[in-house]
Amino acid sequence: MATRFDPFHEMDRMLGQLVAADRASAAMPLDLYRAGDHYVLHMDLPGVDPGTIDVNVEDRTLTIRAQRSAAPEGDLQWLARERPVGTYARQLTVGRGLALDAIAATYTDGVLTLTIPVAEDAKPRRIEVQHGDATTRLEAAKA
Known part of the structure; x- marks a missing residue:
């Protein structure tokens, strides 16, 4: 039995990956800037339980995970439910x-x-250039 290629299924899969990545960035927006000799990253995580925040570095990948819990279920009649819940993760590749x-x-x-x-070894540093005395002369060796 031959496997059929379904371009619509493949497009749906790729779109799902893009939406998932967009959902993570929308749920975890960030600002990143350099200030002197360090970088600062600010990430909005409103409503997240601080105990669920996990920051991990492996090789050159920085991973940030956090969880926002759902409101308690029960005898509720939702009129609007727009705040996302669940576990969110962002991964950033950091430079050397x-x-x-x-x-x-x-x-x-x-x-x-x-x-x-x-x-420290990546910080710019000034290297002083030494120069010889301008009045120094070379004399030919006497034969």
Whole structure:
């Protein structure tokens, strides 16, 4: 039995992946900037239980996970339900030259802040150029 290629199924699968990625970025919007010798990442995580926030670095991939719990079920009649619930994750590939073992994380007022220092060996430094005395002369050896 031959496997049939269904282009609509394949397009639906790809669209599902894009929507999932868009859902994660929409649920976990972030700002990232460099300030001097460190990078700062602010990620909005309103309504997240701080105990569910997990920040992990493996190789050069920074993964942030958090969970927003649903309202208690029971005798409820929902009139509107737009706030997303569940576990969310974002992965960022970080460049070389960062001190990944020195990342600091805080969670205040629904915002997760990561401070990622630049590694010492990646910081720019000035190299002084030595120059010889302009009056130095070379003399021919006497034969």
